[in-house]
Amino acid sequence: MDDRCLLDHYLAARDESAFRELVGRHLDLVHAVARRVTGNDELARDAAQTTFVKLARDAAKVPRGLSLAAWLHRTCRCAAVDLVRTEDRRRKREQLAHQHAPMNPTPEPEWERLAPVIDEAVDALPAADRELVLAKYYRNESFAGIAARLGWTEANARKRASRSLEKLRSRLSRRGLTTTAAALAAALPAHAVPSAPASLADSVMAAAAKTPLAPTLGFHLAMTTAQKSTAVAVLALLAAGWAGHAVGSARKDRTDATSHPIARASSDPRDGTTTSLRETEDPLHAFRELVAGRREAPWQVVSRIPAARIPALLAELRESFDQFPTGSADGSWRMEIESALLYRWAESDPRAAFEDARSQPESRDVLFRLRNQELVRGVLAAWMQVDPEAAYHAAKGHKVAGHLAADMLVRTWTVETLEDHLSRFGDERKSLVGVFCSAIQSDDRKREAMLTRIEQEPELPGRDWAKFRLFRAWGLRDFDAAIARASAMGFRDTVAQLLEDNLNIMPARAMPWAVEHDIAPDAKSWGNRFDGWLRSDATGARTWLAGQLDSWEAQGHREAVAELVARDLAHLRSQLAPDAALLDETSRQLKERIARWRAVDPDAPDRWIAGTPEVVREMLANPR
Amino acid sequence: MNRSRFALLATCVIVAFAGYRLGRGGNDATPTAADAVLFATKSTTLSSSGEGTDLLFPEEMAAAKADLRQRFADHVSPGQDWILRHRTASMLARMSAADLGRFAAELLPSPTGADPLAEWQADLLKEVYRAWAKKDPASACTGHANIPFTFMSRSAAFYDWLRRDPQTARVWLAEADSPQDPARTACRKWLLNNDAVTDFERAAETVGQLDVQTRESTILGWSWQLASDRDSRQQLAGLIAAQENPDFAMKCYQSLVAGAGMNSLSDSEELLENAALREADRRELFGRLYQNEVGRLANLDDAEERRARLSELYRTWQEKQPEEIAAWLAAMSAEARTHLESAGFGGDAGLAR
Numbered sequence: 001m002d003d004r005c006l007l008d009h010y011l012a013a014r015d016e017s018a019f020r021e022l023v024g025r026h027l028d029l030v031h032a033v034a035r036r037v038t039g040n041d042e043l044a045r046d047a048a049q050t051t052f053v054k055l056a057r058d059a060a061k062v063p064r065g066l067s068l069a070a071w072l073h074r075t076c077r078c079a080a081v082d083l084v085r086t087e088d089r090r091r092k093r094e095q096l097a098h099q100h101a102p103m104n105p106t107p108e109p110e111w112e113r114l115a116p117v118i119d120e121a122v123d124a125l126p127a128a129d130r131e132l133v134l135a136k137y138y139r140n141e142s143f144a145g146i147a148a149r150l151g152w153t154e155a156n157a158r159k160r161a162s163r164s165l166e167k168l169r170s171r172l173s174r175r176g177l178t179t180t181a182a183a184l185a186a187a188l189p190a191h192a193v194p195s196a197p198a199s200l201a202d203s204v205m206a207a208a209a210k211t212p213l214a215p216t217l218g219f220h221l222a223m224t225t226a227q228k229s230t231a232v233a234v235l236a237l238l239a240a241g242w243a244g245h246a247v248g249s250a251r252k253d254r255t256d257a258t259s260h261p262i263a264r265a266s267s268d269p270r271d272g273t274t275t276s277l278r279e280t281e282d283p284l285h286a287f288r289e290l291v292a293g294r295r296e297a298p299w300q301v302v303s304r305i306p307a308a309r310i311p312a313l314l315a316e317l318r319e320s321f322d323q324f325p326t327g328s329a330d331g332s333w334r335m336e337i338e339s340a341l342l343y344r345w346a347e348s349d350p351r352a353a354f355e356d357a358r359s360q361p362e363s364r365d366v367l368f369r370l371r372n373q374e375l376v377r378g379v380l381a382a383w384m385q386v387d388p389e390a391a392y393h394a395a396k397g398h399k400v401a402g403h404l405a406a407d408m409l410v411r412t413w414t415v416e417t418l419e420d421h422l423s424r425f426g427d428e429r430k431s432l433v434g435v436f437c438s439a440i441q442s443d444d445r446k447r448e449a450m451l452t453r454i455e456q457e458p459e460l461p462g463r464d465w466a467k468f469r470l471f472r473a474w475g476l477r478d479f480d481a482a483i484a485r486a487s488a489m490g491f492r493d494t495v496a497q498l499l500e501d502n503l504n505i506m507p508a509r510a511m512p513w514a515v516e517h518d519i520a521p522d523a524k525s526w527g528n529r530f531d532g533w534l535r536s537d538a539t540g541a542r543t544w545l546a547g548q549l550d551s552w553e554a555q556g557h558r559e560a561v562a563e564l565v566a567r568d569l570a571h572l573r574s575q576l577a578p579d580a581a582l583l584d585e586t587s588r589q590l591k592e593r594i595a596r597w598r599a600v601d602p603d604a605p606d607r608w609i610a611g612t613p614e615v616v617r618e619m620l621a622n623p624r
Numbered sequence: 625m626n627r628s629r630f631a632l633l634a635t636c637v638i639v640a641f642a643g644y645r646l647g648r649g650g651n652d653a654t655p656t657a658a659d660a661v662l663f664a665t666k667s668t669t670l671s672s673s674g675e676g677t678d679l680l681f682p683e684e685m686a687a688a689k690a691d692l693r694q695r696f697a698d699h700v701s702p703g704q705d706w707i708l709r710h711r712t713a714s715m716l717a718r719m720s721a722a723d724l725g726r727f728a729a730e731l732l733p734s735p736t737g738a739d740p741l742a743e744w745q746a747d748l749l750k751e752v753y754r755a756w757a758k759k760d761p762a763s764a765c766t767g768h769a770n771i772p773f774t775f776m777s778r779s780a781a782f783y784d785w786l787r788r789d790p791q792t793a794r795v796w797l798a799e800a801d802s803p804q805d806p807a808r809t810a811c812r813k814w815l816l817n818n819d820a821v822t823d824f825e826r827a828a829e830t831v832g833q834l835d836v837q838t839r840e841s842t843i844l845g846w847s848w849q850l851a852s853d854r855d856s857r858q859q860l861a862g863l864i865a866a867q868e869n870p871d872f873a874m875k876c877y878q879s880l881v882a883g884a885g886m887n888s889l890s891d892s893e894e895l896l897e898n899a900a901l902r903e904a905d906r907r908e909l910f911g912r913l914y915q916n917e918v919g920r921l922a923n924l925d926d927a928e929e930r931r932a933r934l935s936e937l938y939r940t941w942q943e944k945q946p947e948e949i950a951a952w953l954a955a956m957s958a959e960a961r962t963h964l965e966s967a968g969f970g971g972d973a974g975l976a977r
Contacts, residue, residue: 237632240640293787296758299710325821327849329787343706365852374704381704388700408700442742443697477740577837 002149003068011059016209023052023204026069029138030076031196036115037080045200047080049207054079056208066127069134077119111191113177114184118192121171129164136161137188155424156387287313291320291337293330302340307348314341314356326367335371339378346382353379354394358401376401380408388412389424396428410436415449419461433462437470442477455489467491471498479509507533508540515548521560523608530564534571542568549593558597559608565590566616573619590620680718688715689727696744703747712748716755724756725767732771741773750777757781761789762796769807778807782814813842820846824859831863840872847879857895865900874905881913889917889937911948914941922967931968938969 001009003025009018027048034047054075055062062071122133135141141149147157165181172179283304290301305313317338324330346353357375380401383391388409395405410432413421418436422429440446447470453460454467471491475482475498486494499519502510507529515521533541545564552561569586572578598605609620680688692712696702703709716724731749733741741749753774756764764781768774786793797812819827831842843863850856857880864876877899881892892913896906917937924930941949953961953975965975 237635237639240637296788297710297713299706302706303710325853327821328818329783329790331821332783333787339704340706343704363852366848368852377701378704378706381701384700385705411700 007059007062007068019208020205023201026072027196027201028193029069030072031200032193033073033076033119034080036119037077038084043083047076047083048200049204050079051076052204052208067131069139070131073134074123077123111187114187117175121168124171125167129167132161132164133168138192140189152387153390156389291317298337298340302344305344307345310341310345326365339374342375343378343382346379350379350383351394358398373400377404380405384408406432406435407439410439415446430462430465433466434469437466438473441470441474467494472501475502476505479506503529508537512544521552521557523559523563526560527563527567530567534568538571561593562597562608565593569619570616678718679720692748696748702744709751712751713755716752721756721760721763724752725763728752728768732768732773750780753777753781754784757784761785765811766807779814782811786818816842817849820850824856828863844876844879847876851880861899870902873901877901877909881909910945918969934968935971938971
């Protein structure tokens with residue numbers, strides 16, 4: 001039975017055995033924290049006892065999204081700090097410090113430095129990191145156990161724990177305590193939670209057992225009225241301080257949770273900080289209002305729908321698609337809501353949501369195909385936040401989803417940790433390196449870091465493929481910058497590849513670059529490419545061509561001249577309302593240039609004409 | 625209440641507040657300005673509609689924008705993350721319409737710049753335009769229209785407006801003194817596209833009032849948009865025929881057949897049989913239809929299904945267009961022909977040599 005079940009059991013039936021079990025599980029941790037903060041055995045016992053008394057009293061207030069270990073850690077630390085700050089306790093502590101030997105007679109130097117501040121640093125970590133550090137390094141839970149409990153893969157739990165430890169190290173170093181993550185990983189399990197004194201459990205249970213009762217009657221009767229008044233005032237002040245602290249801590253836990261992507265599922269409208277939706281409102285009623293357009297903000301409504309209801313609501317929504325087709329404002333709105341529902345489902349059951357998104361019927365309607373893709377992307381976006389590798393493995397066997405998942409997966413990586421990530425992917429390494437390089441090309445910092453590695457590390461795994469994919473993707477986005485950089489790095493094959501790619505895809509950039517770099521126009525291949533330019537920007541293409549014709553003719557590139565002018569003419573004729581003057585001028589020019597060509601090489605124009613498509617031949621025979 | 629009790633109560637309040645502060649922030653590093661903005665307690669009054677919200681202070685604005693940029697840039701797929709989108713909408717609701725217009729401009733490249741936006745920038749831009757449209761829809765739908773890459777964001781803003789308040793959106797477009805700028809023309813086209821799928825008769829009536837060029841380009845667009853729906857296709861076929869321009873009809877049917885998509889080959893065949901086309905154009909389009917279908921079937925994963933369907937398609941085409949199929953196969957390289965034959969095209973007898 002996990003902690004939450006035991007706590008619920010205790011709450012429901014005041015079941016002492018459940019509480020005892022919880023004390024047994026966490027006493028070592030609580031006492032160890034208390035001992036480090038107070039530096040004293042007696043105070044540590046008091047702090048530990050206070051912590052469990054508070055648990056007995058406030059069990060219902062332990063946030064559901066927080067592990068009991070994390071709650072106890074923070075509560076105990078606060079209780080211990082409060083004790084130490086009390087003036088008379090402080091004096092006692094000073095006296096005792098001289099009388100008692102340290103708890104660990106031969107602490108390791110590393111741990112001796114860390115012990116006084118480690119709990120404060122752990123406590124200041126974001127909630128999800130705190131949970132992981134406590135589970136793995138304080139309580140020695142196995143990665144497999146953590147992964148099973150949190151619904152991750154073991155590899156993911158391992159990776160996240162390592163990141164959390166790194167954050168802890170960073171926080172310590174900001175306090176001037178230089179250490180390494182490896183040293184922490186060794187020191188924490190060894191020292192963070194030594195066994196509590198054997199008798200402590202009984203005294204904790206005894207104190208906790210009394211907690212639900214009113215203040216001791218005998219003590220109450222024995223006091224004078226003045227004493228009673230003082231006692232009541234002191235109790236009231238303590239209660240007020242405690243209550244304020246508890247509220248503040250709870251808010252802090254929620255804020256911590258919202259700042260971490262793992263726990264962000266609870267940082268949305270459901271946490272009550274950013275919503276005006278009444279908690280008590282029926283979420284299904286709100287959903288129908290949303291679909292009908294009487295409400296805005298889909299997530300505000302969808303996030304409160306129980307996950308189990310989502311498949312039925314999706315079916316209901318999809319039935320209305322016929323009535324509100326794609327391409328209409330209402331249809332787009334319903335698809336937005338559908339996407340929010342899938343995202344919500346993916347939070348609780350990503351595999352089922354993925355299966356639903358992936359198995360949507362294929363359609364030849366382009367908008368519907370886009371919608372299918374967006375649904376898969378949305379589910380993966382939700383899943384990737386929790387366990388990117390599991391999401392990738394689920395999607396990789398599917399054509400579109402696999403591409404999307406690979407692209408999202410590599411966006412969670414860094415250049416520096418590339419090999420570490422790749423080492424878990426066997427045969428897929430080469431392909432993932434390529435996807436990674438394509439994905440980072442738009443990020444200046446990551447791209448530069450990768451280029452440096454490509455330049456300086458000839459043994460980098462998949463280096464050539466990485467180079468090819470990085471420059472190809474970069475070149476399609478920013479041809480000038482990419483080709484300039486490839487030239488500067490002396491990558492001749494890359495320069496040729498970039499030019500070839502972009503002549504096909506972005507002739508408006510590549511053709512002028514080629515001409516500037518004295519690359520001769522190839523009549524056959526440039527014709528189709530020039531067609532592409534004419535389709536996207538006819539005026540720009542025509543203006544540029546006009547500037548090249550005479551010099552090309554002078555250089556003897558007469559076939560290219562004829563080919564490109566003929567393409568321009570064909571494009572003009574294909575327009576719904578062609579510009580008659582321009583059509584005449586282009587026809588005249590084509591005839592004149594072919595005539596000049598024939599004058600220097602009588603057979604060549606006919607050979608060229610014979611090789612052109614029928615439509616061009618017909619056009620040359622009758623240009624208008 | 626006597627004085628001592630009141631003093632005790634007041635002291636309790638002070639102590640409770642001190643306890644709250646200790647619990648809330650005692651161990652934390654100072655939150656960043658952006659955190660303060662994003663998690664501000666003021667946000668209890670927030671709603672994504674932007675109603676009843678407090679506007680950001682100028683000193684909070686820069687931090688909020690930087691934070692949003694960072695969150696979108698660092699995300700694997702920000703446009704699909706509903707939690708991020710919701711929080712972003714809540715944040716943007718705290719900016720004025722003018723602020724949102726400025727933020728959009730900051731996200732865009734210069735009017736002469738040709739560099740495409742990164743995916744995250746496009747996603748954030750769309751959120752900004754949608755928030756802008758809630759406060760000043762007319763400005764959002766036409767905002768920064770001279771800069772490339774605002775097309776998708778403006779259309780999202782317009783469609784949101786049209787859904788929320790169709791009457792005002794239509795009146796705005798129909799205003800007598802409405803300027804004929806490209807941004808408003810784009811909105812008119814989006815409205816027509818919306819009407820084409822929801823109320824074809826209304827859309828057809830409006831399109832009939834447009835000049836020839838705009839009318840034809842709009843109908844051509846619908847040929848792509850409406851191709852997958854049988855009823856709409858039939859209505860569109862009537863509208864195409866009414867234009868009495870065979871060249872234009874050919875272009876429309878090219879889109880209808882090849883562009884967007886019928887749900888089955890027989891649908892396409894039926895459409896072409898009844899189309900108001902010149903006979904030569906009809907034959908050409910049938911040829912293209914079968915060629916496209918060969919390409920589609922050749923990519924089927926199931927080898928058995930692929931063979932059966934290619935074999936059936938070959939019989940159909942051969943029966944309908946024996947000359948065209950022969951010419952098409954003759955123009956094909958030997959290698960491509962063999963590949964097609966082995967996939968099942970030609971049936972058990974194979975392709976004639």
